[in-house]
Amino acid sequence: xxxLPRLTVAAYPHHVILRGNNRQxxxxxxxxxxxxxxxxxxxSAENKVALHAYVLMSNHLHLLLTxxxxxxxxxxMQALGxxxxxxxxxxxxxxxxLWEGRYRSSLxxxxxxxxxxxxxIDLNPVRAGMVAAPGDYPWSSYAHYVGLRSDxxxxxxxxxxxxxxxxxxxxxxxxxxxxxGQSLEQREKLTxxxxxxxxxxxxxxxxxxxxxxxxxxxPGRVGRxxxxxxxxxxxxxxxxxxx
Numbered sequence: 001x002x003x004l005p006r007l008t009v010a011a012y013p014h015h016v017i018l019r020g021n022n023r024q025x026x027x028x029x030x031x032x033x034x035x036x037x038x039x040x041x042x043x044s045a046e047n048k049v050a051l052h053a054y055v056l057m058s059n060h061l062h063l064l065l066t067x068x069x070x071x072x073x074x075x076x077m078q079a080l081g082x083x084x085x086x087x088x089x090x091x092x093x094x095x096x097x098l099w100e101g102r103y104r105s106s107l108x109x110x111x112x113x114x115x116x117x118x119x120x121i122d123l124n125p126v127r128a129g130m131v132a133a134p135g136d137y138p139w140s141s142y143a144h145y146v147g148l149r150s151d152x153x154x155x156x157x158x159x160x161x162x163x164x165x166x167x168x169x170x171x172x173x174x175x176x177x178x179x180x181g182q183s184l185e186q187r188e189k190l191t192x193x194x195x196x197x198x199x200x201x202x203x204x205x206x207x208x209x210x211x212x213x214x215x216x217x218x219p220g221r222v223g224r225x226x227x228x229x230x231x232x233x234x235x236x237x238x239x240x241x242x243x
Contacts, residue, residue, distance in 0.1 A: 007197055008073050009212050011066065012107045013052065013157070015117050015194045016077065019060040019100040026059055026088070026098060033139050035087055036061070039080050041153050047076040050155040053118045055125065055140040062121045064114070066157070077103045106193035107209065107217070109201025113190065114159050118145070119178045120190050134178055142178065147171040 008014065020026040027033050033056050040063075044051045048068040055062050067073045085098040108117055118141075125137040134142040144151035145160070147167065163173040193200035199209055199217040210217050 004197065005215055006074060006102075006105060007107055007199060007213065007215050007217055008067070008070055008105070009107060009209065010068055010070050010072070012209070013110050013114050013117070014063075014065045014067070014073050014105050015108055015190065015200075016063040016065060016073065016103055016105045017060060017194055018063075018077065018081065018103040021097050021100045023059045023100075024098075026061070026084075027056060027139075028092065032088065032091075036084060037153060039083050039087075043076045043079045043083070044153075046079070047072045049073060049076050050157075051153050052114075052155060052157045052160075053121045053141045053145075054153070055121045055137070057124060057128065057130075057139075062124060064117055064121060073105065104194050104197065106197060107199045107201075108190075108193065109199075109205040110157065110159060112202065112205075113200055114157055115163075115174075115177060116182065116186055117190055118160075118174075119182060120187060122178055123181065145171065146175045146178075 027036065036056055040051060040054065043049075044065070049072045050066045050068075051063065052066065053062075053064040065073055065076075067076075081099055081103070088098055089095055108114060122134045122140055122142040122145075125131045125140065126134055131137045134140065135146065135148060141151060141154055143149045144154045145156075160170065160174065163177075164170040189200060196219075198219060199206055201209070206218050
């Protein structure tokens with residue numbers, strides 16, 4: 001059966017994962033992390049993609065993006081992947097592939113899942129046992145949102161601005177949201193969606209989204225379920241790759 005094209009629609013938030021091949025490390029030191037951040041800055045701006053949240057783990061990365069055009073995310077990710085692998089292979093005297101195939105992504109209903117997805121991303125290092133608290137991890141957007149530093153990569157989504165009337169109020173509210181954590185059900189929904197490539201949202205959202213693209217946005221309801229619809233995806237909690 002032919003593989004479906006990626007689901008990508010302008011003005012909707014996209015949760016993206018890019019993994020190292022065979023779970024190999026894609027960052028070996030701080031220079032590698034800094035190079036990826038520069039590449040994210042350059043290619044997101046070039047392709048008119050707003051970057052709302054990110055985390056750079058040892059063997060994968062998560063991004064939360066909203067593109068201005070339907071082509072923005074795929075073009076950004078293609079340029080990012082090619083540029084970084086050239087740099088990484090040259091710097092570390094290696095050859096061959098770095099990535100585990102194509103990046104994975106899902107569209108999410110902002111009102112229900114955007115802030116939850118941000119917390120999901122920022123809690124990745126904690127779930128992996130790399131740090132005790134998200135503020136202890138230097139390679140994520142968490143510090144920006146709680147006022148520990150200003151990150152020029154970040155474009156806050158409008159829903160973040162609604163958390164409070166002042167910067168302090170928004171920072172405190174987001175810190176509390178992350179501190180509260182997430183239920184297993186919520187984590188599994190976010191993980192399943194990004195692994196399968198289907199949209200994540202309620203019925204009305206999914207139906208409206210389907211009118212904006214010819215690509216199917218949810219698994220079929222008739223007949224046997226597809227392999228994609230059966231993906232549940234809590235993954236191994238090895239260093240840098242809990243989900």
